[in-house]
Amino acid sequence: MNDSGVKPRRILIVKLSAVGDVVHALPALNALRTCFPEATIGWVAHPGPASLLEGHPQLDYLYKFPRPRGVKEALSSVKNLRKALCDAGPWDVAIDFQGLTKSGLVSWLSGARQRIGFQGAASREVNALFMTTRVPTTAESVIHMNLQLLAPLGCHATEARAVLIAHEDDREYIRRWAEDFGFTGERFFVLDSFAGWxxxxxxxxxxxxVAAEVHKQYGLPTLLFHGPGEQEEAHQLAAEISDSGGTxxxxxxxxxxxxxxxxxxxAALMAGGDTGPMHIAAALGIPTVALFGSSCSRRNAPAFSNARFEAIQDFSQPCAGTFWRKCSHHAPGHCMDGITEAEVLEAVARLLCS
Known part of the structure; x- marks a missing residue:
């Protein structure tokens, strides 16, 4: 129920990006569907992370809001989104999990009379101007901060469950790959060594x-995940791991x-930095080692209810917790030098031997 005691019938989630942030908001979707099983729920996201939400069983509508390139394209995107939101019917409430000017604008475009957003530091730029209800959050974890945004609706959730889906054609694609390369039934140490920052x-x-030692101790070959433009470097890394005694x-x-x-x-084990692929693995309950540099493990740790993870961060570094994309204290790629191989392998042992 909202502040007036009326159950919302039409709820719009606004979380535009990035992949990890969208995964962080999935427990809030699960809570909304649990609290309001008959409600119509929509979500606005940028096209990349929106692919996680296509065909999602807890969603009724998905709106893809392109990242505009230039003023003309931005105005066209806003106009098209406004029309799509209005064509779907009136929204009772919009919940802004992003806390930025652009997400506030999207919330306002929905026409929802109640627009819920963060109060305090999580509300950035001029987001507050678009909100009718601002929620002071006390949780340190962003996943639980998102859940606290539901309080004005009378939805007080504690379970942080993220529902992630793969379609049958997705599973078939992986089965064919495994059959073609002789990996059917094989379990791997999935490594994502890449990051946009x-x-x-x-x-x-x-x-x-680390990969060589995981193979030596646990018999797990490494499977190197990569995104667009990273395949060549992934092949180089595979060769280096093989030359070091791993597979x-x-x-x-x-x-x-x-x-x-x-x-x-x-996947038998996953490791990586503070990226979308790492959060997806943890949300699926796969044992996960998460390394943090300039972001904050206290805020961004994958604290899903079913997660088995170890978060590692060296808070003595001047950039730790700053969320800097570029660092003035370290050379590129060296903000996490304070994290040792021994720490990572000890985390692996705790996860696989518990």
Whole structure:
């Protein structure tokens, strides 16, 4: 129920990007569907992360809002989104999990009379101007901050469950890959050594030694996940791991949903930085080692209810917790130098031997 005691019938979620942030908001979707099983629920997201939500069983509408390139394209995108939201019928409430000017604008475009957003530091730029209800959150974890945004609706959720889906054609794509390369039934140490921010990358040589040791101790070959433009570097990393006594193969090119299917069928362990692929793995309950550089593990740790994870961060570094994309204190890719290979392997042991 909302502040007036009326159950909302039409709820719009606004979380535009990025992939990990959308995964962080999935427990709020699950809570809304649990609290209001008869409600119509929509979601506005940028096209990339929106692919996680296509055909989602807890959603009724999905709106893809392109990232505009220039003023003319921005005005066209806003006009098209406004029409699509209005054509679907009036929205009772919009919940802005992004906390930015653009997400506030999207919430306002929905026409919802109640627009719920963050109060305090999580409300950035001029987002507050678009909100009718601002919620002071007390949780340190962003996943639980998102759940606290539901309080004005009378939805007080504690379970942080993210529902992630792969379609049958996604699973079939992975099955065919496994059959073609002789990996049917094989379980891997899935490694995502890449990140869009240089402040979220761990030195490659350390991943090489960790992968070799994981193979030696646990018999797990490494499966190297990669995104667009990263395949060549992934092949180089595979060769270095093999030269160091490990076994490594490069994962097939995948969409996000195919990546979910890949994890479901082949992951025994996952490791990576603070990225979408890491959060997806943790949300699926796969043992996950998460390394943090300039972002904050207290805020961004994958604290899903079913997650088995170890978060590692060196808070003595001046960039830790700043969320800097570029660092003035370290050379590119060296913000996590304070994290040792021994720490990572100890985390692996706790996850696999517990």
């Amino acid at each position: 240089e402040t979220k990358r761990w030195p490659r040589a350390r991943w090489v030694r 490594a193969v490069v994962a097939p090119k995948t969409t996000l949903r195919q990546y979910i299917a890949l994890l479901e069928q082949h």
